[in-house]
Amino acid sequence: MDDLNIVILAAGEGKRMLSDRPKVMHEIMGKPMISYVVDLAKKKSQEHVIVVTGSGREEIERYLSGYKVEFAFQREQKGTAHALLSSTTMLKRGDVLVLYGDVPLLTESTLNDFLDFYRKNRAILFLITTVEKPEGYGRVIRRGAEIIRIVEEVEATEEEKKIKEINTGICIIPEEHLPLLRVIDNRNRKGEYYLTDICNIARNRGITVLAFDHPDAKEVLGINNKKELLVAQTIMRDRILERHMENGVVMLDNNIYIEASVSIGRDTTVFPNTYILGDSSIGDHVVVGPNTMIRNTKIGNHVRIEGFSVIEGAEIAQDVTIGPFSRIRPKTILQDGVKIGNFVEVKNSLLKRNTKANHLSYIGDAEIGSDVNIGAGTITCNYDGKRKHKTVIGDSVFVGSNTELVAPVVIGRGAIIGAGSTITKDVPEDALAVSRSPQRHIEGYGQKKRGKG
Ligand code: UD1
Ligand code: CA
Secondary structure (H helix, E strand, O other): OOOOEEEEEOOOOOHHHOOOOOHHHOEEOOEEHHHHHHHHHHHHOOOOEEEEEEOEHHHHHHHHHHHOOEEEEOOOOOOHHHHHHOOHHHOOOOOEEEEEOOOOOOOHHHHHHHHHHHHHOOOEEEEEEEOOOOOOOOEEEEEOOEEEEEEOHHHOOHHHHOOOEEEEEEEEEOHHHHHHHHHOOOOOOOOOOOHHHHHHHHHHOOOOEEEEEEOOHHHHOOOOOHHHHHHHHHHHHHHHHHHHHHOOOEEOOOOOEEOOOOEEOOOOEEOOOOEEEOOOEEOOOOEEOOOOEEEOOEEOOOOEEOOOOEEEOEEEOOOOEEOOOOEEOOOEEEOOOOEEEEEEEEEOOEEOOOOEEEEEEEEEOEEEOOOOEEOOOOEEEOEOOOOEOOEEEOOOOEEOOOOEEEOOEEEOOOOEEOOOOEEOOOEOOOOEEOOOOOOOOOOOHHHHHHHHO
16 A cells, blocks of 8 residues: 555644634644644655645644645635545545544554555445544444444434444545545535545445444544643653653653653653653653753753752753752753752853752853862852853862852863852962952950940
């Protein structure tokens, strides 16, 4: 079936979502739902994937621009058969597999089974399943393996509404039966061209329509509103956690949220209520959390991210410790062995090997050498009210507690900054810089003050 065309229907407005975004752009674990369907389709056909867009077309096409798919335009959303017809001029020779942009949880193994069944039983074929609550779905009326009709919810009688066998939407139409699409009309309650009407039209002409039963209804959930979006989100979240556990990651709870694009190495442990988001990768033997958020960050091996830390857009090498209660902001690079402790904020800075900032500091727009000690309460004063300036600190510098480094400023390697200093001028290598006022004593002052009452 190398000439299989795959058409993904994604033009609908998604009214039931009550949203300004096109339905298929709503995210499940950090990725728009359409991306799951396109990823699956691309596994089955590199060349012949067509996405039908209409409502919110620009946003969807912009998002999918890197995916090597073609787009068919459905100007008005007149139903699923009409949507499929909008793609017919773009079809290559071959049969047509229809996937739905709002049915994103389908797995490759189920699709493989469906395609295998089709290879053995060439006919118009629908993927169907059984659900406890069939509301909203098309009900399948069948005789044995054959489908007689699919009745849409709005057209169904009270009796038909009780049927729990439902249409998932996913179907294959053999090339020679594609002309039947043109016979479908819109004489129904919604005035739409229902793709499901192909069933009785085919039967009336003696063409077989078969059902392929799939036992796991969760995989073929259609997402039409925000409640279903949460259900899909939960299913996908569990699947992602399972995948990581199968790869050797320890999860200490189910209440961990890891987006689809994240990779994690073996023997890494994730504590509860941790969020790992976006384009993040985490190495082996790392410990993360609890209550920690990591976004768009690369983390090497043997790193500890203690609880209540927030890390975004950073590159963290090996054997680094961060937190608890640290904030690492974008464009931060922490080399091997760096330690960032509680209530330390780092932004757009490079900290070289084994440098430590263990307590209560702000490090912004800085380049700091290796083996530097940043004392508690150090602040790089990087902003003069108009512009940002850089602080450069050489290797092995010792910055005493409660120091302000007023940028732009350069501290030479091996220098020592006395605690409580405000440094406004460059400090030479190996020098001691102290800028606080000298301490004086007024003898007997306390006694005198008490004496006055
Ligand atoms: C559809 C099926 C229903 C099935 C259910 C499974 C029909 C008539 N009904 O109903 O039998 O049980 O899916 O989830 O096929 N779309 C377009 N253009 C349109 C209309 C829809 O591209 O003019 C796209 C939508 O973007 C969506 C998909 O087709 O991705 C399904 O449309 P939707 O309106 O959600 O159909 P359902 O009512 O869910
Ligand atoms: Ca739907």
